[in-house]
Amino acid sequence: MRKIAILTDSCCDLPKETIKELGIKVLPFTLTVGGESFREMYDKSTKEFYELLETTDEIPKHSQISPITFEEAYKELFEKGYTDIISVSINSKGSGTFNNSVLAKNDFYDNNPEAEGKMRIYNIDSKCYTLFYGYPVMEAAKKIRRGAEPEEIVAYLKDWFDVCAIYAVPFTLKYAKKSGRISAAKAFAGELLGLKPVIMFADGNTETVDKIRGEKNIVSKLVEIVEKNMTPQTPYIMLHGKDDTVAKEVEKELAKKTGRKAEMFGSIGAVVTANIGPDLVAVVVRRKNK
Secondary structure (H helix, E strand, C coil), rough: CEEEEEEHHHCCCCCHHHHHHCCCCECCCCCEEECCCEEEEEEEEEEHHHHCCCCCCCEEEEEEECHHHHHHHHHHHHHHCCCCEEEEECCCCCHHHHHHHHHHHHHHHHHHHHCCCCCEEEEECCCCCCCHHHHHHHHHHHHHHCCCHHHHHHHHHHHHHHHHEEEEECCHHHHHHHHCCCHHHHHCHHHHHHEEEEEEECCCCCEEEEEECHHHHHHHHHHHCCCCHHHCCCCCEEEECCCCHHHHHHHHHHHHHHHHCCEEEEEEHHHHHHHHHCCEEEEEEEEEEC
């Protein structure tokens, strides 16, 4: 009988209760700010990280998860009798973590030849961030409980990562520009005119797809863009930073237009916040043109 494990990293931004309930194994990123280092999700809550940002002008730095950490996780799961590991990682274009997961796979089999043929490891690049892959990882764990085979789960995840996108409106580009990890932010030149970019995260890339003049127009414009690009009657996910007010307004308007509420409503964690800032509203959708 197959015994399947879901392995991911802390940038998935799933609630700790969900992770525990579904038995998802999460490897944490380590962040450093103000001379202090901590593991995302384990040493500080998202709320505590938001509070920390308010006391410093320093842009937090985070390191990729090492091959050794992945190899140790693979060995632990093998020793627990797992026959299949589905490893889902943060966007490979924004972090070396996915490549490290693949390197670790090769090292694991080299160092544990008895695992060959007994445990399979599927390494998947989510090509994005936060609940974009946290949500399908959660759904994948539920599929395991319903008896799904690993091939079915891998196909589901890859399909999601190929067709979905995040449409995000950061209220400031201070963090995105300083981190240098969001190319669309560096190319946007409308801040002095009071413009807010709508940044699409998809296929491993970022792109400014529209701009909004003034915060009062964020809700209507974001709803318009999302409705135009999403596949009708498919789940969507709301994301927010330290304040969920605008996200609730966007969901309310989307519910009126689509007839359904968000499938999930969550806040971005420390890794994403370090790169885009603690103030934003975003929607994850399944694109109709994909």
